[in-house]
Amino acid sequence: MLSLLEATAPYIDRFKGIRISTRPDCIDEDILTLLRGYRVTSIELGAQSMSDDVLAANDRGHTALDVKRASRLIKSYGFELGLQMMTGLYKSSDELDRYTAESFIALSPDTVRIYPTIVMRGTRLGELYLSGLYEPQKLDDAVALCAELITRFDSVGIRVIRVGLHDTDTLRQDMLAGPYHPAFRELCESRIMLDKAISLLSATEKKENTLRVSPKCRSKMTGNKKTNIAALNRLGYDVRIIEDDSVPDMEIVIS
Numbered sequence: 001m002l003s004l005l006e007a008t009a010p011y012i013d014r015f016k017g018i019r020i021s022t023r024p025d026c027i028d029e030d031i032l033t034l035l036r037g038y039r040v041t042s043i044e045l046g047a048q049s050m051s052d053d054v055l056a057a058n059d060r061g062h063t064a065l066d067v068k069r070a071s072r073l074i075k076s077y078g079f080e081l082g083l084q085m086m087t088g089l090y091k092s093s094d095e096l097d098r099y100t101a102e103s104f105i106a107l108s109p110d111t112v113r114i115y116p117t118i119v120m121r122g123t124r125l126g127e128l129y130l131s132g133l134y135e136p137q138k139l140d141d142a143v144a145l146c147a148e149l150i151t152r153f154d155s156v157g158i159r160v161i162r163v164g165l166h167d168t169d170t171l172r173q174d175m176l177a178g179p180y181h182p183a184f185r186e187l188c189e190s191r192i193m194l195d196k197a198i199s200l201l202s203a204t205e206k207k208e209n210t211l212r213v214s215p216k217c218r219s220k221m222t223g224n225k226k227t228n229i230a231a232l233n234r235l236g237y238d239v240r241i242i243e244d245d246s247v248p249d250m251e252i253v254i255s
Helices: 002-014 029-037 052-057 064-076 094-107 124-130 139-155 169-174 184-201 215-222 224-234
Strands: 018-022 040-048 080-087 111-116 159-163 175-177 208-213 238-243
Touching: 002 018, 018 080, 029 040, 029 064, 040 064, 040 111, 064 080, 064 094, 080 094, 080 139, 094 139, 111 139, 124 175, 139 159, 139 184, 159 184, 169 175, 184 208, 184 215, 184 224, 208 215, 215 224, 215 238, 224 238
Parallel strands: 018 040, 040 080, 080 111, 111 159, 208 238
Antiparallel strands: none
16 A cells, blocks of 8 residues: 555646545554545545445445444545445345445445446355355346436435446456446436436326437437337327437426
8 A cells, every 4th residue: 555655656746636445444543644644535435235234245344334434534534435335235135225325325425336236257246146046136127226326316415426337358258147237327327317207297298298408418318229218108208309508417308
């Protein structure tokens, strides 16, 4: 850790600061004092779940109390706090994942990352999957849940800075199962747009409507391979999507 931080010293004035991530049980006052001295500005914790049963079942090696203690300590030292969670872990459920999100909100982090669990070869989770003891989330189910979680975090002003794993050759080669998609966040935001459209359309008696969205959100409103349009058609709505620069991102105006 010190060798890496020392390497940044000649260049640190060119940057706003340093973001790091670590385990919740690796944080104490001595570590935070050292990190602050090297101008680390943001610390993310790999919390993954706030259920002790889920953490124990997945051999995480820390508890929910460790997450709470480390989070409060990080904030007291003036660092930006980031929390990372995983959905669909072994022995978890949508209800427990929602509980993790609400527990995060209670800790008031600045940022959150959401990672649906992907099963990799050569892991304990891989063994559980191959033996039939673990069933990973289906893609549609993971998208629906993560869309809900993104909306919840957004509603309280917590930035979700990553959703889904970064696409790499190693991931593709060693992945056994799980709700992986190279544009997972795009799928989640598309689902959010669909839910908003359904809510707005249900409040009008008209079956033919124009949905105005920002240019950045046209593809999200349309959905991957026009799945959102098809879903609205099945509900009896005939919609036309128009780009409108005056509409905020991730919002919809019916006209």
